[in-house]
Amino acid sequence: MEIALLLVAIAVTVLAVTAITGRLGIGAPIPLILVGWAGSYLPGVPTIHLEPEVVLLGLLPPLLYAAAISTSLVDFNANRRPILLLSVGLVAFTTVGVAVVVHAILPEVGWPAAFAIGAVVAPPDAVAATAIGRRIGLPRRIVTILEGESLLNDATALVALRTAIAAIAASGAMAPTWEIGLEFLLAAGGGLAVGIAGFLLVAKIRRHVTDPVLDTGISLVVPFATFIAAEEIHASGVVAVVVAGLLLGHKAPILQTAQSRIAERMNWRMLAFILENTVFLLIGLQARWLVDDVRASTLPTSTIVSVCLATLVAVVVLRLAWVFPARYLLIRPGPDPTTGRRPPASYTFLIGWAGMRGVVTLAAAFVIPEDVAHREVLLMIAFTVCAGTLLLQGMSLGWLARRLKVPAPDPMDDALARATLLQQASKAGYSRLEELDDADDPYGVADLIRQRIEQRNFAAWERLGTTEGEESPAALYARVREEMIEAERRRVLEIRSTGSVPSEVVSDVLAMLDIEESMLDAAEQERADVEAVRVRRPAGQSCDHLASAPLADPTGELACQSCLAIGSRWVALRMCLTCGTIGCCDSSPNRHATAHFHATAHPVIRSVEPGEDWRWCYVHHLTG
Numbered sequence: 141m142e143i144a145l146l147l148v149a150i151a152v153t154v155l156a157v158t159a160i161t162g163r164l165g166i167g168a169p170i171p172l173i174l175v176g177w178a179g180s181y182l183p184g185v186p187t188i189h190l191e192p193e194v195v196l197l198g199l200l201p202p203l204l205y206a207a208a209i210s211t212s213l214v215d216f217n218a219n220r221r222p223i224l225l226l227s228v229g230l231v232a233f234t235t236v237g238v239a240v241v242v243h244a245i246l247p248e249v250g251w252p253a254a255f256a257i258g259a260v261v262a263p264p265d266a267v268a269a270t271a272i273g274r275r276i277g278l279p280r281r282i283v284t285i286l287e288g289e290s291l292l293n294d295a296t297a298l299v300a301l302r303t304a305i306a307a308i309a310a311s312g313a314m315a316p317t318w319e320i321g322l323e324f325l326l327a328a329g330g331g332l333a334v335g336i337a338g339f340l341l342v343a344k345i346r347r348h349v350t351d352p353v354l355d356t357g358i359s360l361v362v363p364f365a366t367f368i369a370a371e372e373i374h375a376s377g378v379v380a381v382v383v384a385g386l387l388l389g390h391k392a393p394i395l396q397t398a399q400s401r402i403a404e405r406m407n408w409r410m411l412a413f414i415l416e417n418t419v420f421l422l423i424g425l426q427a428r429w430l431v432d433d434v435r436a437s438t439l440p441t442s443t444i445v446s447v448c449l450a451t452l453v454a455v456v457v458l459r460l461a462w463v464f465p466a467r468y469l470l471i472r473p474g475p476d477p478t479t480g481r482r483p484p485a486s487y488t489f490l491i492g493w494a495g496m497r498g499v500v501t502l503a504a505a506f507v508i509p510e511d512v513a514h515r516e517v518l519l520m521i522a523f524t525v526c527a528g529t530l531l532l533q534g535m536s537l538g539w540l541a542r543r544l545k546v547p548a549p550d551p552m553d554d555a556l557a558r559a560t561l562l563q564q565a566s567k568a569g570y571s572r573l574e575e576l577d578d579a580d581d582p583y584g585v586a587d588l589i590r591q592r593i594e595q596r597n598f599a600a601w602e603r604l605g606t607t608e609g610e611e612s613p614a615a616l617y618a619r620v621r622e623e624m625i626e627a628e629r630r631r632v633l634e635i636r637s638t639g640s641v642p643s644e645v646v647s648d649v650l651a652m653l654d655i656e657e658s659m660l661d662a663a664e665q666e667r668a669d670v671e672a673v674r675v676r677r678p679a680g681q682s683c684d685h686l687a688s689a690p691l692a693d694p695t696g697e698l699a700c701q702s703c704l705a706i707g708s709r710w711v712a713l714r715m716c717l718t719c720g721t722i723g724c725c726d727s728s729p730n731r732h733a734t735a736h737f738h739a740t741a742h743p744v745i746r747s748v749e750p751g752e753d754w755r756w757c758y759v760h761h762l763t764g
Contacts, residue, residue, distance in 0.1 A: 146186060153179070154417045169420045170534055173527060176424020188425045195503030197367065199415060200294070201381050205363035206412035208291060208385025209392070209404075215284045216386060222466070223288035226491075227263075228324075230289075230462045231296040234262040237458045238451055242521070245447040246439075249513050252307035257518045259300035260505045261455055261525040263293035265498025278494075278541060282487055286494055294500055295331065295378040299324045301504055308509055330375025335383025338366040342388060346395040355400040356407050362388070419499040423526055426502060430523050433516040444517055448524040455495065455525055456533070463492040486544040496534050497526040555666060556754050559600035560763045566593050567761055598727040599663065601712075612711055613727055618660045625657050685757045686764035689717040689744035698748060700724040702732040712749050714756070718742035734758070 157175055158168040179185050216223065238258035243251060264286075278286075303323065342362055349355050366384045367377035392401050434444055467488045505522035508515055570593075573586060599614035629650065636646045692715075700710045700723050710724030714733040719742060723733035733745055737758045746755045755764050 142186075146188075150418060150421060151414070154414065154421055157421075158413075158417055167534075168417055170531060172417055172420035173424040173530060176421040177427045177527075178424075180425045180428035185425075187429050188422065189429065190422060190426060190499070190503055190506065192503045192506045195499055197364075199419065200500060200503075201363035201367040201377070202411055203415055203419075204291060204294075204378060204381045205385045206408045206415075207287060208382045209359075209389035209408060211287055211291070211386060211389065212284070213386050213390040215280075216288050219281065219285050219288060222285050222491075223292065225466045226285070226289040226463075227292035228296050229466065230459065231259075231262045231293050232300070233462050234455060234458050235259045235297070235300050238262065238454050241450050241454045242447060245443065245450060246514060246517070249518070250308075252304050253508065253512045253518065256301055256304035256308065256508050256512075257451075257505070257521055259297050259304055260508070260518075260522050261451060261497060261501055262300070263297040263497075263500065264290050264495045264529075265500060278490065278537075279487065279546060281483065282490055282494070282546075285491060291382045292379065295328060295376040296324065297504065298378065299327050299376070301507060305507065305509065308512060327374070327376040328379050330373055331370045331377065331379025332383055334366055334370040334373070334375055334380040336387070338362060338369070338380065338384040339387040339391075342384070343391060343395050346400075350397055350400075352397070352399040352403040355396060356403045359388075359404050359407070420530075423499055423502060423523075423530070426523060427527075430516075430520055434520045437514065437516050439514060439517060444520065447517065448521050451521050452525050452528040452532075455497070455529065456493075459495045460489075460492040463488050486546050489544070490537070490541060490546060493533055493540060494537055496529045498530070499526075501526045555600070556763055559597070560761070562597050562600050563761050566597055569593060594726075601725065601727060614663070618664055622657065622660055625653050625660075629653055683757055683760040683762050683764075685743040685759055686755055686762060689755060689757075691746060691753060691755065692717055692720070694722060694748050695720065696722070698722065700728070700732050702735075703728070703730060706730070712747065714745040715748045716740070716742045717744045717746055717755065722748065 153175065154172065157172050161168045161171050180187075235255060235258035238261055239251065239254040242249065242257055243254040246254075342358060345358065346355060349358065362384055363381045366380040370377040370380035388395070392404075396404070437444065464485075501522050505519050508518055512518065570590070573589060576586075599617075632646060632649055632653070635641055636643070694715050698713060700713060703710050703724055708724075708728075708730055710728040710730075710732075712725040712727065713722055714725050715722045716733070716736055719740070721736055723736050723745075724730060726734055736742065737745070743759045744755055744757050746753065756762075757764070
């Protein structure tokens with residue numbers, strides 16, 4: 141009962157703190173650490189020791205898997221060089237550098253123990269990078285690199301830690317460098333093989349599974365099964381989980397039904413939310429007993445403080461000392477595909493500063509044997525680095541990003557890319573519809589499908605911006621339909637209370653209304669995000685027509701003359717970049733801009749709405 145009460149208290153605390161921080165508009169990780177730190181000193185709060193088995197087997201696999209299935213394999217592959225240099229090269233560099241610092245201040249701990257604590261504090265945390273990086277709005281390329289690094293660096297660190305512990309057991313005899321490298325290659329290769337095998341097995345099973353509940357249950361087993369299978373053959377469980385997650389996430393649109401993908405996505409979002417925030421609270425809860433153990437140490441307080449602070453400074457400085465030479469000597473990144481420009485040095489600095497450590501660092505520290513000299517100080521070093529990087533770097537990362545003027549992802553760019561992608565998808569759908577249109581269609585189904593696709597696409601384009609002060613058709617539709625759904629839901633609940641309709645039928649109808657309302661809510665949130673950001677940047681796509689079309693500004697009246705002639709209204713205005721004619725968009729009742737294209741074959745138009753300068757090629761269905 142005491143354990144159950146403790147788990148409930150942890151869950152309630154996590155939910156309360158995240159709810160409060162959400163209302164205040166700040167991130168939850170730092171407050172949760174501080175709450176845990178303060179809570180560890182409250183009377184009645186039991187002492188919680190993080191066991192390495194609980195973290196490395198119970199928390200690490202699901203956290204890695206949740207991050208891996210939501211990580212783009214395409215983006216991961218595009219940034220594989222910086223990811224590998226950080227997850228392998230930087231971890232080894234930090235391990236050696238920290239070992240030198242610790243051994244210089246505490247020579248009595250010996251080189252194997254110094255290398256062990258170096259391996260413990262070397263890898264940044266996947267949870268911290270994702271939770272903080274996304275919240276403050278770092279550029280997607282930076283977030284991708286940080287996520288990819290934190291998905292793989294634990295494998296390098298755990299191999300180094302295992303080697304150091306083996307040296308401690310062998311009374312200080314460190315394995316030669318080539319042997320350590322060989323062990324890492326075998327561990328990584330074995331983890332890769334297990335991950336691919338796990339992916340192939342689950343992929344084969346999923347081809348025969350259509351039940352969303354069963355499919356989601358399978359996904360819960362995957363991270364633990366692949367991790368255990370890899371560790372049993374002395375391979376890297378971390379690599380196995382990450383590989384399986386990346387491949388299954390990439391192939392999900394092919395292997396799973398739509399319902400299964402939605403169920404799995406929501407399931408892992410919930411699990412990741414609970415586990416990620418619980419991890420930060422647990423970090424803070426370790427403070428009291430670690431401090432009590434250090435107080436009993438035979439070392440002077442000044443020495444303990446010196447080695448802890450020196451190690452914290454070392455992990456920060458070593459990371460910065462690695463990323464700049466790695467970028468300019470080894471990586472030499474090309475132009476970003478979304479901007480067409482080479483990433484500036486400020487991106488590299490932010491990657492170097494975003495080295496927050498997390499719960500894996502604390503858990504790995506407990507693997508150090510209890511008979512190691514001054515083990516309590518080594519544990520305090522791990523806690524200092526973990527809490528220090530989260531507090532120092534985590535709290536200042538957003539401020540630095542703003543001071544360096546690093547642009548966050550632009551919702552208007554996303555909206556433009558989404559509308560373009562939907563337009564291209566619709567083009568493929570129309571082609572397939574024409575192939576199927578030969579059959580008898582007495583009910584006009586093909587026309588109904590075309591109408592619904594057009595409405596979907598028009599709504600996507602309307603989110604880019606409409607006439608100032610006016611409600612777009614899509615926004616009007618969402619507002620009216622939400623009012624209708626609320627009335628429909630009330631009526632269904634009234635009927636449910638009579639007991640005249642089976643409860644299963646009532647649940648199905650309510651679920652249908654919930655799905656439709658959630659889609660409207662998502663669209664409304666996207667409109668709100670776009671409305672908050674009015675600065676446009678090129679989307680980076682191009683074709684011959686876009687490349688040769690100058691971005692001319694309108695010279696005459698901003699009005700659709702064709703609409704004025706017939707007394708009609710428009711939603712948004714587009715200008716032909718060949719002749720300067722201004723017409724209304726396809727969301728408008730008469731679609732005069734498209735009609736102008738069909739009449740003249742002038743291929744490119746531009747938006748002349750306030751704050752917008754994107755262009756559209758009718759021929760290739762591309763924006764630029």
